Amino acid sequence: LNAAGGDDGLTIYTARDKALAESVVKDFEEANPEYKGKVRLLTLGAQEAAERISAERGRPQADIWWGGSSQQLDHAANDGVLAPVPDQVRDRIPERYRDAQGRWVGEMILAEVVFYNDQMLTPEQAPKDWDDLIKPEFKDKIVVRDVAASGTMRSIYSAMISRNSTPDDPEPGYEWLRKLDANTKVYAANPTDLYLRIQRQEAPISVWNLQDVMLQQKKSGAPFKPVATTSGVPQLVDGVAKVKDGPNGAAADQFLDFLLSVDEQKKLGEEYFQIPTVEGAGEPSWLAPLGLHEMPVDWELVGGKESEWIAHWSDRIKNQN
Amino acid sequence: MIPVRLDRVGKSYGSAAPVVQDIDVTISSGEFFTLLGPSGCGKSTTLRMIAGFVTPTSGRILFGDRDITATPPNKRGTGMVFQNYALFPHYDVAQNVAYGLVTRKVAKAERAERVAAALAAVGLDGYADRRIDQLSGGQQQRVALARALVISPSVLLLDEPLSNLDAKLREETRVEIRRAQREAGITSVYVTHDQAEAMAMSDRIAVLESGKLHQVGTPREVYHQPATAFVAKFIGGSNVLDAEVVEVSGDRAVVELAGSGAKLSTGGAEQARTGERVAVSVRPEHFELTEPGQGGFDAVVRAVEFTGATCQFELRAGDLELSVAVPDRPGLPQLGDDVGLRPDAEHAWLVRP
């Protein structure tokens, strides 16, 4: 039982897929041989990463927090546990995809999509838009990853509320979710549970982020098919940040520089279905055929109201229709 | 009112020597029957076989005509006082005593009454609400007794129920047991180490040794006409003296004591033959102490013990070790004194060695 790690290594807390993270680290080490074998990856959920970094604030252990929603990253930034990323890295990211002060930057765009099991539904039978989800014909045809404990789901549901409501009156949005709840057959406990239930044909339709849907399809051959919803797909930002006073700030800068380089992002885009935020990385080749377009969402409003809305949904709507 | 019959009952644990062997005895209904024997001779085991906690490895047990060898304990209707009390620690005194009444569905009012009466009978009125761990050893034993008595079982099994009580209480409780037993005609099997108690209470006594039955008889028979040397020695610590039969007439014989050569007339000689080597039992209180040379033979005092009403003397006459008890009075011989001894021929008894 000896203490792990030395002084000159780089510690990354990541909520990314383990294989993805490992491949990036491998590339990084190849590009920067002085870090060979010195990068320590610690895989955990985004929420756990947030809590861990916050708890370690007195003597930070991590250099990089890689993978978190803009809300989580904002919260941490306001909590004072994040340091600004190097300017040249920040400048690669369009302003809308990062913190204004550069305390975190978006690494990729997470498109939130409706998808279905194409062994159960033909493309004709499948819903075409978000509003189709609340139609009576899809009663008990929908599985949803439980909302309150998932950053992704919170964002999707909040987006749905904001889409259907005015800023002062969320009631139409609630009404929409009420109908969705009525159509929802079961809430899955976690993503794995969600994939399993759809694969095992408990219900054909769900909503989730595009990257995971595509990864499932590619890696385990899951029969998942995303829908190009007519009203578009809400787009979230998933980011990366540098931990304030981390053990090895210089290495952190180097890593961020590498990660957010055009080449690396292109590669991730092709192999891991990421939609890069970095200017110049372009769109990955698989994206265009899906025919997605962004749904306009007032993320500012959503960020402020999310807690209230989701709490209301948990208390008043979930499982009650 | 049910006779209990042990039909050649035996019990052994594993491959070791049996702890109970071939016990064959019938206890009549309403009889007060006592098992007497040294520690470890199988008394508790026998009792536990009757109660149904130990399954005999051979033989049968019958209540009346019914073979109950395979009947579960709760269907046998016996009441037992356990040697280790086995009180329910999570119940208080009254609840312990009431237990058997509850299983018998006795109405609440009657139950309370009977519990109170049983506690009073063992001198524990006022202790009804006590926790068991707040009782002294003797008090616990009395709760165990009350718990068995209160249900008026058809067969009562008592495993040294008075061992931790003082003489006075023991006597009172003894009377109480006898009264309850007589009133309800309960067939009782009693285990005790106190011979006076066994003598006083029993209709019949069975003497056991190493799981074997030596004698079954009334207290007087067992005391005055022991069947074996073991019984003679065990009951009342009789002196068993080696002897040779010199002359037989009817049920009496004249024997010559080995060692001292003194002659003695004894009873119990129905089957004796002249010249046979036998043993003669003479009880400690059936000697008279005389001046040296005036008794049947002489002896020297090796130990004196005062036990209240009587004085116990350990004497040596040649090779013989004798114990003698005489009423306590001033002027008794002292340690080292020479004395004369006169055995009471009336009470001498011939036994198998």
Place this chain on the structure above:
Amino acid sequence: MIPVRLDRVGKSYGSAAPVVQDIDVTISSGEFFTLLGPSGCGKSTTLRMIAGFVTPTSGRILFGDRDITATPPNKRGTGMVFQNYALFPHYDVAQNVAYGLVTRKVAKAERAERVAAALAAVGLDGYADRRIDQLSGGQQQRVALARALVISPSVLLLDEPLSNLDAKLREETRVEIRRAQREAGITSVYVTHDQAEAMAMSDRIAVLESGKLHQVGTPREVYHQPATAFVAKFIGGSNVLDAEVVEVSGDRAVVELAGSGAKLSTGGAEQARTGERVAVSVRPEHFELTEPGQGGFDAVVRAVEFTGATCQFELRAGDLELSVAVPDRPGLPQLGDDVGLRPDAEHAWLVRP
């Protein structure tokens, strides 16, 4: 070889009446001291206070000059036989007995030897490897005794160590205890319910009742010169008769018995005054049975009990209940017979009522 002093020791649980009150007694070194008293009178509590398991609520306990009231039990050097044995169930017989020797760091070879000797002394040779739960009650008790004896403690505390043994074994073990105790000069405190045993073994006896000390004295003193009516009744079941002092001369007095009007000369009258209402103790064996009208007063036989060497009679004379013991012999009176009674003035003793 250490005297034990109880200096006004008391113990109470919560707010209830104290279970031991103000006991003040000194047990000399090497003395064999017995606590006698009815069940629940506080004997075990007293013993446990000496051993250090119960902390007195008042008073001090001294071993020699050393106040050990606050000394932890393992530093007191006492050996105790627990009333409930407290054998270690996870050790076999030999391991149980060896325990105290191991704590005393006795070498292995010597340990084995002493364990074997101790087991032999209580008649358990051959049981060394037995598990405790495979022993009979009496065998367990003997293991407990061996365990305490083997360490030759400086103070030996025995809480009814023989209650589950038969008379013969009890006597043998008694001798064994006495021998060990004398050899090593062990100060012993003994609790027993068997009065004969107490009489036979003790140098001195303390009689307790409800936690109070009634008398401390040699067996003969306690027996023949009881200090209180309780002692007289408790020890040997004496008849305590109400009487009025008629005449005093020295330590003797003539009293008139209440009810019968019979006159009797008694001892123990140092402090008696003429006309005082007193009580007189006459032991059951200090009556002579005569033909009706020939004794001091007449009585009718209400119960007869055969107890071996003697016969116990329960008699009624007017309002008086008397118990009388006479040697068993043919021709004794029967239930319902009228008899005459002659108290033995020599042994009558005046007691505080």
Place this chain on the structure above:
Amino acid sequence: MSAPVVQTRRRKLPSPDGDRFVYVLAVPVVLVLLFLVVIPMATTAVTSAGGNGFAANYGSLFGGSSGQALLLSLVSSLLSVFFCGLLGTLLAVLLHRFDFPGRRALSVFAVLPMALPPLIGAVSFVLLYSETGILPRTLSALLGIDAASTSVGGLAGVVLVHAFTMYPYFYLSVSAALAGMDGSLEEAATNLGAGRVRVWRTVLLPMLTPALVSGALLTFMMSMASFTAPQLYNVQTLTMEIVSARTSGNAALAAAQSTALSVVSIVFLLSMRWYQGRRVHRSLSKGTPSARRAPASAGAKFAAALGSLLLTVVLLAPVLVIVLVSFSVDGAWTTQVLPTEYTLDNYLEIFSEPQSLLPISVSVQTSLLATAFAIVVGAAAAWVVARWRKPGRGLLDVVIMLPWALPGTVIGVNLVTAFNEPGVGNLGLTLVGTLWILPVAYFVRFVPLVFRSTSASLDQLDPALEEAARNLGAGPLRVLRTVTLPLVMRGVLAGALLAFVDGVGEYVASVVIYPPGLPPMSVEIYNRIYSSEFGTAAAYGALQIVLILIVLAVSNRLGQGPRQKRSAAAPAVVPAA
């Protein structure tokens, strides 16, 4: 109490009918707990006053959704206690009161479900009992019953998962208690005319109270703090609210809710303590009680064998599903009752990676270390609490149990906060970032298991045995070593077993504290699940199960050991010097 002048000095000694040693031993125990439990956990209470403020945070608990969630938590926990008690006690009785061929093996497998790895365990319940699960599909295939009507969900599902995973808390403690039971009590009851049912109701179960209380406490607190099962079945318990509050960034509300959770658990603890303390549960029989040698009929034995076999198989089902998944091809099992394609690839993948056995070694080592420490402190604390004769022992009990009443994440976060920077509260120890933090967390979290189960055994022990040993000259430590410990060993072992197994499976706290590069097994399984390597995750799970199976078999041997050794006759064998 009158105290003459001479006694004044002695009166200062704090020993009413007991021994100072209790208080001497209490010092290190209390220090360890203060240092590892009290100070770190105090953070939660402090945090709970932040955010919207103390009043608002706690006020929300008395109504609205949090209040309802609390109620739901309470109901599901009580139901879980009931069903776990039923299952665990029944199994313990079947396996320990009857002797039949295969009993030993069954008694090893009976505890195995405890080894169910947390996340994957939840999945296996879905695979078994959800609408698409094996059971409903089988029923629908065989009997044509609609799968939806036989699937389990909601509160019933939560209770099902809890019952299946937490019954060992009862099973182990009841087994230990049954072994130490005075058989003559049962005999006395039957002799007084009580039938089997009444004997159980009036004598055996009441005498098992300490064991049942121990199981009930552990189960109740565990259910209160359980998150996986409510999430799996969407039951809005307080833990769900806590996660939701945390996800929305309201740490103060989460802390307040966690505190409320533990307050409920502590109230339950105190009431159970009171209940248990009302009566005596150790045999007061004279002499050494012998276990009942139940002369069971062949029929009863057969029924017991069959019953325990069935029960064990049912309980083992989730474990078997994991093994099944580990041999099946990812994604190939969709609408079939059972997988159709099998493969060894999942295992080959694990064994071909050089690093893949590291998590196993991390988990085993840290859990072992934590268990060893938990045995020492837990057993010592149990003894101290049992023999404590002064006020304050309830408090001590609460302090030890507290970590069990809090959600694992809270423990993890608190430990990180406490041992991150050198400071007064941690004596300058910084454990964060080192592997040491894992054993510390496992210790803190699982010492209650050893403590409770030892307490239950101690309640059965006659203090006169300790007195006898003291009287024979043994010092307090020797008494503990030679008398107390051997006699409560079953309880200690049961607790240690639980601690070790739970340590190997611990995820929620581990993930917040594990050092980079050294993931414990549970984290590794989680990672693999999230990278969609479901098959290898199951294979990992299966490895963990096998590991724990080995541990169970070994400890089962250990538990039986002393009795067998005895037959090897040694003249004048003596207790360890």
